[in-house]
Amino acid sequence: xxxxxxxxxxxxxxxxxxxxxxxxxxxxxxxxxxxxxxxxxxxxxxxxxxxxxxxxxxxxxxxxxxxxxxxxxxxxxxxxxxxxxxxxxxxxxxxxxxxxxxxxxxxxxxxxxxxxxxxxxxxxxxxxxxxxxxxxxxxxxxxxxxxxxxxxxxxxxxxxxxxxxxxxxxxxxxxxxxxxxxxxxxxxxxxxxxxxxxxxxxxxxxxxxxxxxxxxxxxxxxxxxxxxxxxxxxxxxxxxxxxxxxxxxxxxxxxxxxxxxxxxxxxxxxxxxxxxxxxxxxxxxxxxxxxxxxxxxxxxxxxxxxxxxxxxxxxxxxxxxxxxxxxxxxxxxxxxxxxxxxxxxxxxxxxxxxxxxxxxxxxxxxxxxxxxxxxxxxxxxxxxxxxxxxxxxxxxxxxxxxxxxxxxxxxxxxxxxxxxxxxxxxxxxxxxxxxxxxxxxxxxxxxxxxxxxxxxxxxxxxxxxxxxxxxxxxxxxxxxxxxxxxxxxxxxxxxxxxxxxxxxxxxxxxxxxxxxxxxxxxxxxxxxxxxxxxxxxxxxxxxxxxxxxxxxxxxxxxxxxxxxxxxxxxxxxxxxxxxxxxxxxxxxxxxxxxxxxxxxxxxxxxxxxxxxxxxxxxxxxxxxxxx
Amino acid sequence: xxxxxxxxxxxxxxxxxxxxxxxxxxxxxxxxxxxxxxxxxxxxxxxxxxxxxxxxxxxxxxxxxxxxxxxxxxxxxxxxxxxxxxxxxxxxxxxxxxxxxxxxxxxxxxxxxxxxxxxxxxxxxxxxxxxxxxxxxxxxxxxxxxxxxxxxxxxxxxxxxxxxxxxxxxxxxxxxxxxxxxxxxxxxxxxxxxxxxxxxxxxxxxxxxxxxxxxxxxxxxxxxxxxxxxxxxxxxxxxxxxxxxxxxxxxxxxxxxxxxxxxxxxxxxxxxxxxxxxxxxxxxxxxxxxxxxxxxxxxxxxxxxxxxxxxxxxxxxxxxxxxxxxxxxxxxxxxxxxxxxxxxxxxxxxxxxxxxxxxxxxxxxxxxxxxx
Numbered sequence: 001x002x003x004x005x006x007x008x009x010x011x012x013x014x015x016x017x018x019x020x021x022x023x024x025x026x027x028x029x030x031x032x033x034x035x036x037x038x039x040x041x042x043x044x045x046x047x048x049x050x051x052x053x054x055x056x057x058x059x060x061x062x063x064x065x066x067x068x069x070x071x072x073x074x075x076x077x078x079x080x081x082x083x084x085x086x087x088x089x090x091x092x093x094x095x096x097x098x099x100x101x102x103x104x105x106x107x108x109x110x111x112x113x114x115x116x117x118x119x120x121x122x123x124x125x126x127x128x129x130x131x132x133x134x135x136x137x138x139x140x141x142x143x144x145x146x147x148x149x150x151x152x153x154x155x156x157x158x159x160x161x162x163x164x165x166x167x168x169x170x171x172x173x174x175x176x177x178x179x180x181x182x183x184x185x186x187x188x189x190x191x192x193x194x195x196x197x198x199x200x201x202x203x204x205x206x207x208x209x210x211x212x213x214x215x216x217x218x219x220x221x222x223x224x225x226x227x228x229x230x231x232x233x234x235x236x237x238x239x240x241x242x243x244x245x246x247x248x249x250x251x252x253x254x255x256x257x258x259x260x261x262x263x264x265x266x267x268x269x270x271x272x273x274x275x276x277x278x279x280x281x282x283x284x285x286x287x288x289x290x291x292x293x294x295x296x297x298x299x300x301x302x303x304x305x306x307x308x309x310x311x312x313x314x315x316x317x318x319x320x321x322x323x324x325x326x327x328x329x330x331x332x333x334x335x336x337x338x339x340x341x342x343x344x345x346x347x348x349x350x351x352x353x354x355x356x357x358x359x360x361x362x363x364x365x366x367x368x369x370x371x372x373x374x375x376x377x378x379x380x381x382x383x384x385x386x387x388x389x390x391x392x393x394x395x396x397x398x399x400x401x402x403x404x405x406x407x408x409x410x411x412x413x414x415x416x417x418x419x420x421x422x423x424x425x426x427x428x429x430x431x432x433x434x435x436x437x438x439x440x441x442x443x444x445x446x447x448x449x450x451x452x453x454x455x456x457x458x459x460x461x462x463x464x465x466x467x468x469x470x471x472x473x474x475x476x477x478x479x480x481x482x483x484x485x486x487x488x489x490x491x492x493x494x495x496x497x498x499x500x501x502x503x504x505x506x507x508x509x510x511x512x513x514x515x516x517x518x519x520x521x522x523x524x525x526x527x528x529x530x531x532x533x534x535x536x537x538x539x540x541x542x543x544x545x546x547x548x549x550x551x552x553x554x555x556x557x558x559x560x561x562x563x564x565x566x567x568x569x570x571x572x573x574x575x576x577x578x579x580x581x582x583x584x585x586x587x588x589x590x591x592x593x594x595x596x597x598x599x600x601x602x603x604x605x606x607x608x609x610x611x612x613x614x615x616x617x618x619x620x621x622x623x624x625x626x627x
Numbered sequence: 628x629x630x631x632x633x634x635x636x637x638x639x640x641x642x643x644x645x646x647x648x649x650x651x652x653x654x655x656x657x658x659x660x661x662x663x664x665x666x667x668x669x670x671x672x673x674x675x676x677x678x679x680x681x682x683x684x685x686x687x688x689x690x691x692x693x694x695x696x697x698x699x700x701x702x703x704x705x706x707x708x709x710x711x712x713x714x715x716x717x718x719x720x721x722x723x724x725x726x727x728x729x730x731x732x733x734x735x736x737x738x739x740x741x742x743x744x745x746x747x748x749x750x751x752x753x754x755x756x757x758x759x760x761x762x763x764x765x766x767x768x769x770x771x772x773x774x775x776x777x778x779x780x781x782x783x784x785x786x787x788x789x790x791x792x793x794x795x796x797x798x799x800x801x802x803x804x805x806x807x808x809x810x811x812x813x814x815x816x817x818x819x820x821x822x823x824x825x826x827x828x829x830x831x832x833x834x835x836x837x838x839x840x841x842x843x844x845x846x847x848x849x850x851x852x853x854x855x856x857x858x859x860x861x862x863x864x865x866x867x868x869x870x871x872x873x874x875x876x877x878x879x880x881x882x883x884x885x886x887x888x889x890x891x892x893x894x895x896x897x898x899x900x901x902x903x904x905x906x907x908x909x910x911x912x913x914x915x916x917x918x919x920x921x922x923x924x925x926x927x928x929x930x931x932x933x934x935x936x937x938x939x940x941x942x943x944x945x946x947x948x949x950x951x952x953x954x955x956x957x958x959x960x961x962x963x964x965x966x967x968x969x970x971x972x973x974x975x976x977x978x979x980x981x982x983x984x985x986x987x988x989x990x991x992x993x994x995x996x997x998x999x
Contacts, residue, residue: 011764012932013933015810015932015935016927016935016938017811019808019810019926019927019932019935019936019939020808020927022807022939023807023808023923023939025809025925025928026804026808026923026939026943027919027920027923030916030919030943030946030950031916033946033950034912034915034916034950035952037911037912037954037957038908038912040957040959041900041905041908041957042905043861043871044866044867045866045867045871045900045904045908046870047904048870049868049870051867052863052864052867052868053866053867053868053870055864055868056864056865056867056868056880056881057880064885074823098674099676100673108633172716179823293769299762498715506914
């Protein structure tokens with residue numbers, strides 16, 4: 001007991017000693033640190049006093065950023081798609097007010113300030129640089145401007161600024177192409193070069209506005225100003241003017257865009273039109289659209305909620321982000337794979353019954369036509385869209401020989417369009433299924449892949465790209481929205497060069513066979529698009545392929561009966577085609593969500609777009625002479 | 628001032644003893660607080676309203692100090708692990724249900740009051756480690772080091788993710804200081820130093836562009852005069868133009884013309900330096916040094932391991948506060964949000980500091996009771 005306590009005491013004493021040593025060391029280090037600080041202060045305050053005094057006296061000069069004017073966006077013919085409109089806005093320089101809350105109370109008597117606006121203001125106050133005016137309310141009307149101007153001497157730090165505000169004159173028609181700008185938020189700050197955005201309040205959020213942000217924004221300028229004791233600007237000392245953003249000419253044709261929109265109405269869906277020789281996208285419609293203008297200065301929560309909960313999903317860009325089974329529109333590609341792999345020839349015939357069975361399996365893979373198509377060769381199989389022919393061809397090809405051909409046409413990877421939100425779709429293969437679902441590939445899946453069902457997904461943009469490649473007989477061009485850039489209004493726009501992609505290699509005879517089959521699908525009496533567009537054929541010829549993509553699967557013995565089904569379970573209607581068939585000028589892909597039959601619903605829409613092109617005096621043909 | 632023999636006590640000494648306060652420390656704190664109010668009056672642009680609010684906070688801080696000083700050390704020690712668990716729980720709550728304020732998730736809203744749990748952690752951390760290490764024999768062994776590392780790293784990472792680098796730094800420092808004072812072998816510190824040095828390039832590669840930019844700006848603030856360099860440039864001008872005797876109270880052009888950012892909070896030292904010059908700084912640094920020295924003195928006189936460790940850690944953390952803030956204002960350290968202790972405008976850190984001093988007082992009074 002006693003020795004224990006003595007041990008304790010001993011231990012306690014040792015601990016105390018050890019602690020004392022540590023405290024001494026810490027004290028010494030602290031003393032040295034304080035000394036360092038003292039020396040640093042001495043060198044700054046006494047050593048470099050003269051230098052800093054000069055700086056301090058010169059500190060009446062302040063540098064202010066001048067935001068550049070954002071570049072304009074036009075369509076290919078110079079129709080304005082995005083412009084800058086002058087608007088008055090209320091700004092507050094927080095440093096110049098003593099009582100911000102009081103000031104906001106004062107102001108709310110003159111202007112209507114919503115809680116959301118105040119909230120947004122407070123957020124930007126925290127994120128701004130010192131002395132940077134912060135936007136409180138945009139788009140002031142004349143009365144409010146006058147009221148604030150009268151009371152301004154009582155409102156320190158309050159300014160009314162005439163700023164340029166982005167405006168989209170075409171409204172909903174181009175929201176999915178041009179996108180919109182919005183206020184710079186915390187996420188944008190991390191992405192953007194803060195120095196070049198010192199005076200900017202907005203940045204591209206989606207679409208072309210986002211993709212070409214660097215070109216559109218321009219370079220921020222600066223002005224040095226002299227300020228008085230209250231920090232108010234007395235005079236301007238020096239100016240480095242900003243470099244305005246460059247103007248963009250998109251490849252889109254406003255007329256064709258509207259024609260496509262009208263043709264699609266009132267359905268939900270997408271239309272993409274490309275010039276196969278240049279890759280220029282002439283129309284890119286996703287219906288329904290939405291008005292991008294409210295987004296510029298912050299859409300209200302209620303309006304945004306309305307858009308988001310709309311069952312027609314107007315904010316969803318179907319043309320770029322919508323992934324759909326391509327259905328029968330993919331059959332020409334499967335046929336080409338069959339020819340190139342030597343599995344079949346154009347002349348080889350088979351008897352297409354009403355269903356197909358894998359050897360040794362009982363499951364029946366049904367044709368869309370119950371009675372079947374009788375004896376068909378490849379030409380007729382494409383024209384009548386005989387599922388059984390392609391089940392058989394797909395089975396003989398196998399997924400390992402089909403996938404590479406799909407890949408060569410660009411499926412399963414982003415086309416690389418110059419806008420935001422594009423998705424890659426799905427290119428099914430053994431490797432894909434292994435990594436995505438960790439499961440082996442089943443033979444039955446090969447069959448349904450051959451008719452564009454199952455796992456396979458494509459975007460309407462990809463379908464237009466595939467159509468363009470078919471029209472070009474293998475030559476692939478990079479689809480793009482940007483046609484030309486104009487550095488300033490006194491210079492001519494510079495046309496962007498065509499970019500070629502890795503071509504699809506196939507023999508000319510095989511291309512010709514596919515080409516003929518696509519013409520027959522429209523112009524032959526047995527063609528699936530004959531009834532809807534071929535029979536009233538105009539002066540030009542169309543090559544095309546209908547498609548109907550299942551939204552849900554039927555059991556073996558069930559019958560598809562549109563009348564009995566909820567509209568949301570109706571098939572998607574598709575059509576791809578190019579015209580004039582002999583010398584293609586445009587390639588069109590149409591997708592109508594829950595439209596039903598591709599031939600009846602989608603083909604006429606494509607026809608209207610092609611008619612527009614031909615009627616507007618062969619626009620592309622005329623422009624061939626130009627650079 | 629305090630007579631150790633304790634025979635002839637004046638009224639004020641009786642009062643101090645009754646309230647369990649250390650007169651010397653109290654006086655030093657009081658002087659710095661008054662000095663702080665003088666500077667704040669200038670830094671806020673002679674704003675009586677804000678000054679009154681600050682005085683109210685100081686009053687609240689004092690009340691907290693008095694209350695804590697009365698808590699017996701043994702009670703405090705028994706509470707330590709629970710305080711730590713509570714603040715750790717609150718930190719987790721903030722991580723999942725915290726309020727956004729100033730663009731970071733730090734605040735916890737209990738309906739009637741909003742506060743930063745990370746602030747409690749500044750004291751809970753040294754309490755916890757002092758409690759844990761006082762249970763063991765010194766110096767700490769490997770297994771204890773592992774426990775201690777976990778105890779430090781978990782809350783610090785939570786605070787860093789808020790993100791609040793300044794507080795994370797202080798909490799880490801308060802914990803490491805306990806370990807240091809407990810007598811951890813030197814080789815561990817050398818090893819830790821080497822580890823940190825080795826991790827720097829890795830860290831650098833992990834950092835975002837804008838974070839790297841912030842560090843580069845420290846090395847050369849003139850490279851980005853409109854952005855991150857602005858604070859440092861303006862602050863150095865304020866310091867340098869102050870000279871030996873300063874421009875005089877309310878006459879600092881840098882602060883009065885509002886070139887200096889955050890002049891009433893993190894950069895208040897620059898206002899002080901501009902208006903009171905090198906002489907003023909020498910006085911303030913001396914006061915700070917004396918506060919820390921007095922705290923360490925109380926720690927060395929303490930009669931048990933827990934008291935020693937907690938008193939030592941609180942005193943030295945206060946020193947870290949001061950050194951980091953002044954180092955940052957004078958452009959020697961990167962800009963992390965740490966206020967100037969007892970001077971900067973704002974409530975949370977002031978109250979925490981005063982509670983910390985309350986613990987020092989409690990240690991002090993117990994030591995005297997034992998002596999008697």
